[in-house]
Structure formats: structure tokens, C-alpha cells
Amino acid sequence: MRLHRNLVFATIDALSDIFNEGNYADKVIEKTLKRDKRWGSRDRSFIAETVYEIVRWKRLYTEIAEVKAPYSRENLFRVFAVWATLRGVTLPDWKQIEPTPSRKIKGKFDELSRIRKYRESVPDWMDELGVKELGEKVWEKEIHALNEQAPVVLRVNTLNTTRDNLRSVLNDEGIKAEPVKGYPYALQLEERSNVFRTEAFKKGFFEVQDANSQLVAEFLDVKPGMRVVDTCAGAGGKTLHIAALMENKGQIIATDIYENKLKELKRRAKRAHAHNIDPRSIESTKVIKKLYGTADRVLIDAPCSGLGVLSRNPDAKWKLQPEFIEKIKITQAEILNTYSRIVKDGGKLVYATCSILPSENQGQVEKFLASEHGKDFKLIKDKKLLSSESGYDGFYMAILQKN
Numbered sequence: 001m002r003l004h005r006n007l008v009f010a011t012i013d014a015l016s017d018i019f020n021e022g023n024y025a026d027k028v029i030e031k032t033l034k035r036d037k038r039w040g041s042r043d044r045s046f047i048a049e050t051v052y053e054i055v056r057w058k059r060l061y062t063e064i065a066e067v068k069a070p071y072s073r074e075n076l077f078r079v080f081a082v083w084a085t086l087r088g089v090t091l092p093d094w095k096q097i098e099p100t101p102s103r104k105i106k107g108k109f110d111e112l113s114r115i116r117k118y119r120e121s122v123p124d125w126m127d128e129l130g131v132k133e134l135g136e137k138v139w140e141k142e143i144h145a146l147n148e149q150a151p152v153v154l155r156v157n158t159l160n161t162t163r164d165n166l167r168s169v170l171n172d173e174g175i176k177a178e179p180v181k182g183y184p185y186a187l188q189l190e191e192r193s194n195v196f197r198t199e200a201f202k203k204g205f206f207e208v209q210d211a212n213s214q215l216v217a218e219f220l221d222v223k224p225g226m227r228v229v230d231t232c233a234g235a236g237g238k239t240l241h242i243a244a245l246m247e248n249k250g251q252i253i254a255t256d257i258y259e260n261k262l263k264e265l266k267r268r269a270k271r272a273h274a275h276n277i278d279p280r281s282i283e284s285t286k287v288i289k290k291l292y293g294t295a296d297r298v299l300i301d302a303p304c305s306g307l308g309v310l311s312r313n314p315d316a317k318w319k320l321q322p323e324f325i326e327k328i329k330i331t332q333a334e335i336l337n338t339y340s341r342i343v344k345d346g347g348k349l350v351y352a353t354c355s356i357l358p359s360e361n362q363g364q365v366e367k368f369l370a371s372e373h374g375k376d377f378k379l380i381k382d383k384k385l386l387s388s389e390s391g392y393d394g395f396y397m398a399i400l401q402k403n
């Protein structure tokens with residue numbers, strides 16, 4: 001691989017924005033890619049993938065490069081040189097890149113790779129929490145899996161097409177995708193590509209959604225004609241799937257505390273031809289109270305640490321703080337207590353997270369079942385999906401029935 005100056009410089013600028021300014025990697029990459037219209041798809045993937053890799057391995061690479069935050073441009077070039085050396089990419093003779101003995105880099109890599117928090121590139125607190133919650137053996141495998149690049153998985157929108165048809169339409173557009181065993185709505189891309197540009201996407205034939213994430217709406221056990229409340233709907237990833245499973249019949253009330261996320265949900269619903277979604281912003285407690293005792297099904301896709309989706313979102317390793325996890329657990333418990341009251345007698349509730357921590361998952365469900373509000377519910381079943389076992393995002397889902 002030959003390194004191109006303007007692509008490397010764009011990568012360094014993006015890293016500075018992420019590491020020094022605290023901006024989100026996906027947003028920074030989106031902005032960076034708009035910088036030069038002449039960049040082709042290979043140039044774009046070089047920037048996106050290199051930035052993500054350096055973000056993912058930040059602790060390991062900065063340790064090898066012997067640099068500390070805040071990172072000067074010179075420091076970021078040293079980190080870049082570590083990335084290139086470990087990837088076997090020949091370093092160019094530019095004044096920004098100091099001659100770096102590759103033997104030294106590889107030696108330090110071997111030495112640090114004996115220690116998990118460096119090898120897997122995680123902060124001390126996260127490594128300790130992982131061991132405490134999952135045990136050494138499971139955490140070790142899990143954090144390793146969460147450092148792999150996530151595959152691109154599509155969910156076919158059965159309101160508009162079938163999986164077989166979608167596969168063939170994508171094939172005609174030059175994109176090869178395979179069905180995923182055990183996931184009836186999933187197609188996995190053979191190679192990464194920008195699927196948002198395809199005609200199939202514009203026609204609302206699919207959404208990009210991790211395979212394990214696709215199991216949540218199915219777990220809710222919805223039927224056409226039901227009244228469903230998706231309480232933490234966000235931009236509607238699961239809501240759209242629920243609408244498809246209900247064949248557009250019945251009603252889905254989609255709530256969230258952020259109006260802008262619901263706006264995005266509306267846009268996506270239009271493209272998907274999902275007509276039975278009623279988005280409601282939670283501006284006061286009244287919005288939820290009005291729904292008490294009315295729903296056949298309630299989904300709580302709770303806000304969480306996101307530790308199950310690190311492979312998609314590696315900068316969360318550096319942005320997350322243990323205090324945030326403690327706070328979000330309080331929110332999860334409150335949400336379970338309050339939103340569970342929306343379920344009508346005989347109805348069902350799914351509590352789900354994209355976390356792998358038992359304290360955010362089964363721990364919350366157990367606490368809820370033992371509480372005053374939870375005494376009317378019983379656990380039907382739950383699923384603990386680890387990335388190391390499934391190859392997809394880490395997820396938890398529990399389905400509870402109200403007496």
C-alpha cells in the first residue's frame with residue numbers, strides 16, 4: 001500500500017478532533033469525508049478504516065509511541081507510524097514522519113501484548129469491571145471479540161420486499177450479500193460497501209441493523225392488530241422491525257425523550273412504508289401516564305453502557321466513564337418501574353440492552369421482579385448474547401408477562 005499525503009493528513013486531523021476535542025468518531029469521519037469531492041471509495045475507506053483502527057487500538061498504540069494526551073500533530077504522526085509499522089505498511093519519507101525503528105515498535109508490541117489491558121486496548125477501570133461482572137475467562141474472550149471489526153448486516157423490510165428479492169436486487173447493483181443462519185431477516189455483506197447509495201435502500205427495502213439487534217423485535221412476540229408501545233424508540237431501528245412484523249396492522253406508539261430522534265424515525269418510517277407508527281415525545285410524565293394499562297406489548301430498549309457494541313463504536317472505550325454506567329443503571333431501574341405500568345393485564349414486556357454487563361441486564365430484571373411494581377410480572381425467558389459466541393453485537397433481552 002502506498003500512502004497518499006492528503007489522505008494521511010485528513011486521518012491525522014480526524015484523530016486530533018476525536019482525541020483532543022472529544023468529538024464522536026462517526027461524526028468526525030462523516031465530516032472529514034466531505035472534505036474532498038475527488039476522493040473515490042478506496043480513499044474514503046482508507047480514511048474511515050484507519051481512523052477507526054487507531055481509535056480502537058488507542059491505548060496500545062499511544063503506549064508504543066510513548067505519547068500522552070493532549071496529542072500534538074507530531075505525536076499523532078508517531079501513533080500513525082505505529083499503526084503503519086504493525087500493519088506492514090511502508091512509511092514514506094515525509095518530514096512529518098520521524099524515522100522510526102520498526103524493530104523497536106515490534107518489540108514493544110510483543111512486550112505489551114502480554115498484558116490484557118494493553119493487548120485489548122481498554123482503560124484500567126473497564127478491564128476491572130469486565131472481570132468483576134463476567135469473570136476473567138469470559139471477559140477475555142468477549143473484549144477480544146469486541147475489538148474485531150463488525151460485519152455489515154442488513155434487515156430486510158418485509159413490508160416492501162422479501163429477503164431473496166433484496167439479495168438479487170443488491171446483486172444487480174454489484175453488492176453481494178448472504179443470508180445469516182438463525183436470523184430470518186438478515187443479509188450479511190460479503191464486503192463493506194456504502195449501501196445507503198443503492199436504489200434498494202432508497203426504495204425502503206432494508207435497514208442496516210446488527211443481526212443480534214434484529215432478534216429484539218421478534219422476541220417481543222407481536223401480532224398484527226396489537227397495540228404496542230416502544231418506549232425508548234430513538235431513531236426507530238426496532239420500531240420499524242416491529243411495524244413489519246405487525247404487517248402495518250395495529251398501532252405502535254413510539255416514545256423517546258429526544259424529539260430529534262423521533263424526527264429521524266418519521267423519515268425512516270416513510271421510506272419503509274410503515275404506516276402504523278405514532279411517535280410521541282416524552283415532554284412530561286403525562287405522556288407515559290396516559291398509556292398506563294393499555295398495551296399488549298411494551299418494549300424497553302433501555303439506554304445503557306453500550307458495552308456490547310464496542311466493535312461498531314470503538315471510541316466508547318475512551319468516552320465512557322464508570323460514573324456514567326452507575327447513573328444509567330439508576331435510569332434503567334426507574335424506566336423499568338415506570339414504563340412497565342403501560343402493560344395491560346395479560347400483556348408482555350421486553351427489557352433489552354446492548355450491554356454485556358449482568359448488572360445492567362439480568363440484575364435489573366431480578367431487582368424489578370422483586371420490587372413492588374414487579375410483583376405482578378413473571379419472567380418467561382431471557383437471552384444473553386455475547387459477541388464472542390455469536391459473532392454479532394452483545395445484547396440482552398428478557399420477556400416478562402403481566403398477570
Ligand SMILES: C[S@@+](CC[C@H](N)C(=O)[O-])C[C@H]1O[C@@H](n2cnc3c(N)ncnc32)[C@H](O)[C@@H]1O
Pocket residue numbers: 231232233234235236237238239255256257258261282301302303304331335354
Ligand atoms: C438503546 S437506545 C434505543 C435504540 C432504538 N430503540 C433503536 O432500535 O434504534 C435508548 C434510547 O432511550 C432513550 N432514552 C433515554 N432515557 C429515556 C427515558 N427516560 N425515557 C425514554 N427514552 C429514553 C434515548 O434517547 C435512546 O434513544
